[in-house]
Amino acid sequence: MIYLSNLFELEIKKDYTYLDQLTDKTKQYKVKVKVIQKARPKQSPGKKKCQQLILQDDKGNTMRGAIFGDDISTFEQALERNGEYEISNAMIQPVPQQFQLKDNEYQMNFNDRVNVTPLHGESSTHGPKFLSIAEIPRNDDTNKELLDVLGIVLYVGEIRSVRTGNKEVPVRDIIITDDSTQHPLIMCAWNDLAEMDCETFANWSKSFIITALTAVHVATYKGFSLASTMSTEIVSDPQGERAAKLRLWAEENQMLLRDRQAMILEARTPLKARIISTLAEINAKKAANTWQEQTHWIKITIPEANHCDLYFYMGCNNCGRKGIAEKGDTYTCSHCKDNKAIAIPRVTFTFIAVDKTGTKKFTIFTKEVETLFGLTSSELHSVATSDGATKLDEKINHIRSTELFLEIGPSVALNSSRLLSWVVRTISFE
Ligand SMILES: [Zn+2]
Numbered sequence: 001m002i003y004l005s006n007l008f009e010l011e012i013k014k015d016y017t018y019l020d021q022l023t024d025k026t027k028q029y030k031v032k033v034k035v036i037q038k039a040r041p042k043q044s045p046g047k048k049k050c051q052q053l054i055l056q057d058d059k060g061n062t063m064r065g066a067i068f069g070d071d072i073s074t075f076e077q078a079l080e081r082n083g084e085y086e087i088s089n090a091m092i093q094p095v096p097q098q099f100q101l102k103d104n105e106y107q108m109n110f111n112d113r114v115n116v117t118p119l120h121g122e123s124s125t126h127g128p129k130f131l132s133i134a135e136i137p138r139n140d141d142t143n144k145e146l147l148d149v150l151g152i153v154l155y156v157g158e159i160r161s162v163r164t165g166n167k168e169v170p171v172r173d174i175i176i177t178d179d180s181t182q183h184p185l186i187m188c189a190w191n192d193l194a195e196m197d198c199e200t201f202a203n204w205s206k207s208f209i210i211t212a213l214t215a216v217h218v219a220t221y222k223g224f225s226l227a228s229t230m231s232t233e234i235v236s237d238p239q240g241e242r243a244a245k246l247r248l249w250a251e252e253n254q255m256l257l258r259d260r261q262a263m264i265l266e267a268r269t270p271l272k273a274r275i276i277s278t279l280a281e282i283n284a285k286k287a288a289n290t291w292q293e294q295t296h297w298i299k300i301t302i303p304e305a306n307h308c309d310l311y312f313y314m315g316c317n318n319c320g321r322k323g324i325a326e327k328g329d330t331y332t333c334s335h336c337k338d339n340k341a342i343a344i345p346r347v348t349f350t351f352i353a354v355d356k357t358g359t360k361k362f363t364i365f366t367k368e369v370e371t372l373f374g375l376t377s378s379e380l381h382s383v384a385t386s387d388g389a390t391k392l393d394e395k396i397n398h399i400r401s402t403e404l405f406l407e408i409g410p411s412v413a414l415n416s417s418r419l420l421s422w423v424v425r426t427i428s429f430e
Contacts, residue, residue: 019061022092022106030088032119033057037146037215038081039230040192041072052230053079055087055108064095064107071111078116081146081215081231082129090114128214130242134180138224138416146215146229150242151176152250153209154184154261155268156201159194170194174201174234176211177260179249182288183418184260187213187226193234200236208250208257212238222292223412267293274405280357282408287420295409295425300353305399307392310369312381315346320366322346345377353406362406364424371427372399404429 017029037054044050051072053065067075079085087108095105110116128148136147157173172194177184189196201209215231218224237243250257277296313322319336325343333341349372350363366377373380373395383392407426413419 016057016086018059019055019057019063020059022063022108023104024092024094024106026092030086031055031057032084032086033063034084035079035081036062037229037231038079040233042192051075053108053110064105065090065110066107067110074112075110075116078118079110084119086115086117086119088115128212130212130240132180133176133178133183133185136185136226137218144217146217146231147226148212148214149176149185149187149216149226150210150212150238150246151178151185152246152257153201153204153211154257155264156204157268172196174211174213175264176213177257178246179253182260183415184264184291185224185226186222186292187216187228188219188221189228189232189234191228193228193232196234200234205261208254209236210238210243210247210250211236212243220416223415225415263289263291263294267291267295276405278357279353279355279360282360282422283358285420287414287418290410290414290420292410292412292415295407298353298355298406298408300355300404300406301400301402302351302404303354303400305351305396307384307396309350310380310384311348311350312384313346314343315366316341317344320346345381347377347380349373353404360422362408362422362424364427368424368427372404402429 015030016032017026019031019033022029022031033055034057035053036056037052039052041049041051048068049072051067053067054062055065056062067079090108090110092106092108095101095107130148130150133149133151136149137145153174154177155173155175157175159170159172161168162171163169169191172189174187174189175184176187201211203209212233212235213226213228214233214235215229216226217229219227221227274297276299279298279300282296282298314325314327315322316333316336316338318338318341319333321333321335323331323333323341323343325331325341327343327345329343331341331343332339346366347369348363348365349369350361353360353362364372369380370376375383375395383389405428406424407428408422409425411419411421411423413421
């Protein structure tokens with residue numbers, strides 16, 4: 001009898017509990033989970049140091065985990081991002097109401113009484129799996145998969161402040177390159193990572209540092225970039241085969257790296273005097289040696305300006321894209337998903353710019369059209385649709401005979417799909 005009951009118990013023990021079945025009442029359970037996030041430890045004033053985890057089971061259920069104080073170092077290697085573990089004996093606690101991301105949320109607390117057994121032994125699924133820049137999946141802003149990237153640091157920016165929701169958040173740009181592509185890549189380091197110990201990169205402008213950026217995800221800033229997550233770590237001079245190969249390549253390609261760095265520095269250092277490029281020079285530029293943030297001034301005329309090339313529509317007051325609502329109506333924008341978007345008059349203007357060396361076609365949008373015509377979009381809408389035809393003709397004639405300065409730069413298609421087309425950023429009459 002005893003033998004049978006033991007067998008029965010053994011059978012039970014093999015059964016894993018899923019994360020959505022765990023509550024603070026659950027006793028005697030065993031879960032099989034993967035660590036999908038392991039945050040940088042956080043020290044809040046007056047509180048114990050805390051490290052957050054996100055665990056995921058085979059059904060895709062997720063649960064937050066927390067490690068406190070000295071236990072953080074205990075689990076440094078025992079729980080790694082991407083690692084799969086069998087866990088038992090961890091205390092399940094309700095997440096305090098104000099921190100709940102879903103109803104009845106629980107979290108798993110780790111201390112030295114918890115049993116953590118790695119599955120697959122010394123499997124290669126643990127730790128970072130480095131991609132080259134060319135291998136990073138593009139054109140998918142819904143992809144929140146965490147990636148690990150190795151690169152050579154070309155530029156480290158100053159901290160800037162970005163408004164998200166109702167607070168200002170620090171961000172720092174780190175621009176990297178490698179041997180897989182000619183296009184440098186921006187990684188935005190957010191929050192505490194932006195304020196990181198800068199000694200790591202103090203000498204970025206003097207020598208080329210190899211860096212590992214772990215647990216980052218793809219972002220759409222400047223067309224294509226990377227953004228840090230709560231688990232991201234920035235490691236300078238990482239070890240391993242790929243890092244060694246990249247270090248050697250960097251040593252052999254100093255000139256090329258200096259050129260790429262100069263391209264970024266030039267774009268990020270505002271010039272005092274305006275230097276004018278010719279359209280022939282702009283037309284000769286190739287995607288390979290153009291940086292996303294470059295700008296050029298051109299001095300042009302629009303001798304063939306035509307009011308037929310004005311295009312009017314109602315668009316979203318948030319993202320500017322075309323909507324189906326009437327002027328002033330509130331609607332849900334299908335592009336930016338803003339559910340309080342207001343339809344406002346918008347306008348585009350397409351023209352051929354001419355200088356002594358060549359021609360180039362541009363399309364400008366609402367703000368620049370307003371500058372060029374000296375009228376608001378609403379005024380333009382009304383002069384174009386009613387008895388304002390003479391006023392519009394006067395404006396067009398004036399534009400045809402006026403010399404203009406345009407500041408142009410590559411569209412974000414350069415970063416997102418390596419296509420070079422130029423867009424107007426500023427219009428100036430002097
Ligand atoms: Zn919108």
